[in-house]
Amino acid sequence: MRALLSIENLSIRFGDADKNNEVVHGISFQMGAGEKLALVGESGSGKSVTALSILNLHDRHHVSYPSGAIYFQGRDLLKCDQRTLRGIRGKDIAMIFQEPMTALNPVYTIGQQLIEPLMVHEGMGKTMARQRMLELLDRTGIPEPHKRFDAYPHMLSGGQRQRVMIAMALACSPKLLIADEPTTALDVTIQLQILNLLEDLQRDFSMAVLMITHDLNMVRRFADRICVMQHGHLVEQATVNDLFAAPQHPYTRFLLDSEPTRLLADETAARMATRPVLMQAHKLKCVFPIKAGFFRHTIGEVKAVDNVDLTVRQGETLGIVGESGSGKSTLGMCLLRLQECTGEIVFDGQRLDTVGSRQLRLLRRNFQVVFQDPYSSLSPRMTVEQIIGEGLQIHFPALTKAQRRERIVKVLGEVDLSGDMLSRYPHEFSGGQRQRIAIARVVVLEPKLILLDEPTSALDVSVQKQVLELLRGFQVSHGLSYLFITHDLKVIRAMAHRVLVMRGGSVVEAGDTEQLFTAPCHEYTQTLLHASLFNGKIK
Amino acid sequence: MNDSVSQHGTAAIRVPLSNVQPLSPARRAWLRFKTNRRGYVSLWIFMVLFILSLCAEILSNDKPILVYYQDSFYFPIIKSYPETAFGGDFETEADYNDAYLKDRLTQAGNWVWYAPNRYSYDTINFATEHPNPAPPSAQNFLGTDDRGRDVLARLIYGFRLSVLFALALTVVATAIGIIAGALQGYLGGRFDLFSQRVIEVWGSMPELYLLIIFSSIFQPSVLLLIVLLALFGWMGLADYVRAEFLRGRNMDYVKAARALGVSNRAIMLRHLLPNSMVSVITFLPFRISGSILALTSLDFLGLGVPPTTPSLGELLAQGKDNIDAWWLSMTTFGVLVSTLVLLIFIGEAVREALDARRG
Numbered sequence: 012m013r014a015l016l017s018i019e020n021l022s023i024r025f026g027d028a029d030k031n032n033e034v035v036h037g038i039s040f041q042m043g044a045g046e047k048l049a050l051v052g053e054s055g056s057g058k059s060v061t062a063l064s065i066l067n068l069h070d071r072h073h074v075s076y077p078s079g080a081i082y083f084q085g086r087d088l089l090k091c092d093q094r095t096l097r098g099i100r101g102k103d104i105a106m107i108f109q110e111p112m113t114a115l116n117p118v119y120t121i122g123q124q125l126i127e128p129l130m131v132h133e134g135m136g137k138t139m140a141r142q143r144m145l146e147l148l149d150r151t152g153i154p155e156p157h158k159r160f161d162a163y164p165h166m167l168s169g170g171q172r173q174r175v176m177i178a179m180a181l182a183c184s185p186k187l188l189i190a191d192e193p194t195t196a197l198d199v200t201i202q203l204q205i206l207n208l209l210e211d212l213q214r215d216f217s218m219a220v221l222m223i224t225h226d227l228n229m230v231r232r233f234a235d236r237i238c239v240m241q242h243g244h245l246v247e248q249a250t251v252n253d254l255f256a257a258p259q260h261p262y263t264r265f266l267l268d269s270e271p272t273r274l275l276a277d278e279t280a281a282r283m284a285t286r287p288v289l290m291q292a293h294k295l296k297c298v299f300p301i302k303a304g305f306f307r308h309t310i311g312e313v314k315a316v317d318n319v320d321l322t323v324r325q326g327e328t329l330g331i332v333g334e335s336g337s338g339k340s341t342l343g344m345c346l347l348r349l350q351e352c353t354g355e356i357v358f359d360g361q362r363l364d365t366v367g368s369r370q371l372r373l374l375r376r377n378f379q380v381v382f383q384d385p386y387s388s389l390s391p392r393m394t395v396e397q398i399i400g401e402g403l404q405i406h407f408p409a410l411t412k413a414q415r416r417e418r419i420v421k422v423l424g425e426v427d428l429s430g431d432m433l434s435r436y437p438h439e440f441s442g443g444q445r446q447r448i449a450i451a452r453v454v455v456l457e458p459k460l461i462l463l464d465e466p467t468s469a470l471d472v473s474v475q476k477q478v479l480e481l482l483r484g485f486q487v488s489h490g491l492s493y494l495f496i497t498h499d500l501k502v503i504r505a506m507a508h509r510v511l512v513m514r515g516g517s518v519v520e521a522g523d524t525e526q527l528f529t530a531p532c533h534e535y536t537q538t539l540l541h542a543s544l545f546n547g548k549i550k
Numbered sequence: 551m552n553d554s555v556s557q558h559g560t561a562a563i564r565v566p567l568s569n570v571q572p573l574s575p576a577r578r579a580w581l582r583f584k585t586n587r588r589g590y591v592s593l594w595i596f597m598v599l600f601i602l603s604l605c606a607e608i609l610s611n612d613k614p615i616l617v618y619y620q621d622s623f624y625f626p627i628i629k630s631y632p633e634t635a636f637g638g639d640f641e642t643e644a645d646y647n648d649a650y651l652k653d654r655l656t657q658a659g660n661w662v663w664y665a666p667n668r669y670s671y672d673t674i675n676f677a678t679e680h681p682n683p684a685p686p687s688a689q690n691f692l693g694t695d696d697r698g699r700d701v702l703a704r705l706i707y708g709f710r711l712s713v714l715f716a717l718a719l720t721v722v723a724t725a726i727g728i729i730a731g732a733l734q735g736y737l738g739g740r741f742d743l744f745s746q747r748v749i750e751v752w753g754s755m756p757e758l759y760l761l762i763i764f765s766s767i768f769q770p771s772v773l774l775l776i777v778l779l780a781l782f783g784w785m786g787l788a789d790y791v792r793a794e795f796l797r798g799r800n801m802d803y804v805k806a807a808r809a810l811g812v813s814n815r816a817i818m819l820r821h822l823l824p825n826s827m828v829s830v831i832t833f834l835p836f837r838i839s840g841s842i843l844a845l846t847s848l849d850f851l852g853l854g855v856p857p858t859t860p861s862l863g864e865l866l867a868q869g870k871d872n873i874d875a876w877w878l879s880m881t882t883f884g885v886l887v888s889t890l891v892l893l894i895f896i897g898e899a900v901r902e903a904l905d906a907r908r909g
Contacts, residue, residue: 402810
């Protein structure tokens with residue numbers, strides 16, 4: 012069988028030739044017609060760059076190809092002129108992107124955007140194109156495609172938008188579909204649906220799919236063959252079964268080992284129940300009014316958090332799981348009084364909901380927060396010393412400058428960063444290092460409780476595991492309590508003693524982690540578990 | 551040698567220092583600014599011109615810098631001497647351009663060190679051979695205006711006044727704009743809504759009419775102009791700062807600061823302000839050039855500074871009235887255009903330098 016796509020010794024370079032900035036170093040792989048190939052790697056491994064170069068979508072002024080060729084049906088795409096490429100893009104090779112929110116133009120209806128490839132490539136008339144796209148939309152599982160056809164992108168949910176993107180990509184029956192992290196931005200239950208859809212469509216259209224992802228679990232479910240990339244090198248290439256059964260390259264083994272494992276060795280539910288209660292919340296409620304009209308009167312309300320009760324014990328991790336919009340982050344913000352709410356919050360024997368703002372500021376030392384995105388949670392114009400020292404200045408005003416620095420250096424050591432980073436700025440650090448700085452910033456205050464709002468979601472799997480182990484280490488050594496908010500059930504299973512499952516602002520199920528994972532009672536919990544913990548192929 | 555031991559009170563901590571000096575965002579912006587040759591050169595030219603103009607009294611003055619008369623030194627540039635001190639007849643201040651006095655000051659071992667241009671902005675040259683406005687000559691390098699005052703002197707002093715005026719106006723208006731925008735953006739809600747309406751009402755006032763009215767009520771002066779223009783000039787910037795604060799208020803690092811227990815004032819000053827300065831600084835050169843233009847046009851219309859004050863706008867107006875006296879309009883035009891062009895080149899370079907996407 013002749014290969015549909017064949018990449019030979021491809022190197023990609025950003026910017027000028029004199030600098031050492033080659034990001035992909037001579038990779039080669041082939042794809043047959045109708046094959047499902049996955050390109051796996053962590054951020055910065057060059058997987059997306061490789062995919063973009065297939066369609067030559069790079070900015071020509073910034074990107075050059077020192078060596079290599081990309082043959083598609085025997086033709087070298089790198090040597091094609093723009094005109095030929097335009098004929099191939101969307102017709103023979105289509106692409107779907109990670110972020111369905113930004114991949115659709117907000118000022119056109121989805122119908123206008125959908126019929127465009129048909130009119131351009133097939134020369135179809137408007138009515139015929141509309142007819143064909145309606146069929147495709149129906150095929151992608153969008154309910155009532157007639158109504159959705161004239162909707163604007165903002166009127167659709169994220170999952171629906173991704174379906175629209177898929178329909179658009181399939182418009183001209185391409186021979187190759189490049190899917191760049193197609194499910195990363197979606198909720199787990201939606202992820203599973205999109206993945207199933209892609210699989211069905213791949214079979215029906217008998218097209219080849221090149222899936223780019225960081226998620227090995229998903230690949231295992233979807234792909235025939237896997238290429239693993241690291242730092243711009245293709246380190247291993249094997250069929251799914253071979254790769255998972257006997258990974259050859261150390262990096263592949265490392266990736267497979269990076270799946271979080273349960274870190275709470277001997278702390279059983281019975282032992283935890285005897286510990287003293289640190290925080291207790293009763294009938295917590297947070298409502299956002301919907302306002303309309305000239306005088307902005309309230310016409311309704313969104314219950315972001317609805318009658319939630321919870322208890323956190325000393326040294327315990329309480330996991331809060333839920334999909335986007337379930338109110339889990341809002342609940343966390345309410346508990347720390349960073350968001351207005353009603354209900355009773357008792358922290359360490361003291362009512363938090365009634366305390367005045369001045370006294371609350373002093374109490375804040377005891378309950379801290381680490382955010383999801385380490386890029387936006389550190390002020391870009393402050394040095395590491397200023398960032399970590401700020402809390403010390405407020406809560407330990409008696410410290411001299413030298414004593415403060417001493418504590419900062421010590422805490423940097425505890426998060427495995429060296430003391431010479433004091434005068435550096437956040438932009439000089441990687442995502443994992445930034446998250447360590449964010450953790451150091453709160454740990455230096457010696458709090459009793461830390462709210463962890465998706466602390467590992469923005470990190471690569473390998474770094475994720477290190478950060479989780481670091482957090483667990485602090486819990487053991489300092490006796491910290493954690494409120495761990497995440498959508499990732501694998502992480503929760505590794506870290507949490509008990510779990511709350513949230514949906515639409517209220518808690519649908521709560522209980523001991525192992526119990527909840529092995530025998531979920533609520534229907535929603537079962538769906539969530541099924542969607543996120545697929546092991547091997549589920550057919 | 552990579553490591554250094556630093557002594558802190560009682561405890562000595564080993565702080566290994568790497569060879570690469572970490573660059574602050576401001577320092578990196580400065581390096582990017584320097585790579586823009588045009589803007590960098592413009593900044594140098596502008597600074598040199600501005601500093602020279604600050605020394606206008608030495609460059610262009612009808613009083614000599616130093617006089618040596620009958621074995622003693624005189625400093626007319628700082629101190630005023632009566633004509634009798636140099637053997638004249640009158641008790642009034644000496645006119646050093648007077649032929650009789652010049653003669654006495656250069657006789658018998660006496661000497662005078664004149665300024666390079668022997669006229670101040672309000673010196674009237676009575677000795678010119680041509681009717682005023684007089685064309686350029688050896689006496690007046692760029693001619694005189696219609697009252698016999700030296701054009702070069704007026705340009706030097708006028709440039710200085712324009713730039714100082716623009717700097718003062720920019721500082722005042724920017725300060726008001728930052729404070730107003732910061733409060734609106736950070737506090738939000740009702741305060742924001744109310745202030746926005748106030749700004750809309752205030753912004754729709756006819757600025758020019760108010761200036762005409764005020765200049766007839768009060769004695770026109772530079773200070774009054776700064777106050778009036780600043781009252782109307784802060785609104786544009788306030789909108790930008792407000793938007794930056796609104797955006798920044800919801801950033802995680804602000805939430806993190808609130809969770810640390812940082813006070814509102816400290817959050818605004820330490821976290822939000824440095825991060826919203828980009829738009830403020832980007833606007834500064836353009837605001838300065840805008841202010842210069844505003845002063846010039848008001849002076850051109852006769853609504854600006856009092857008549858004796860050296861001003862580019864007033865020279866332009868004279869140039870319009872004496873259209874055949876090309877040395878009035880062309881030179882003023884040249885000064886004005888080069889000032890504005892320099893500022894705009896600097897502004898472009900600043901804008902590019904602050905664009906963090908440029909690495």
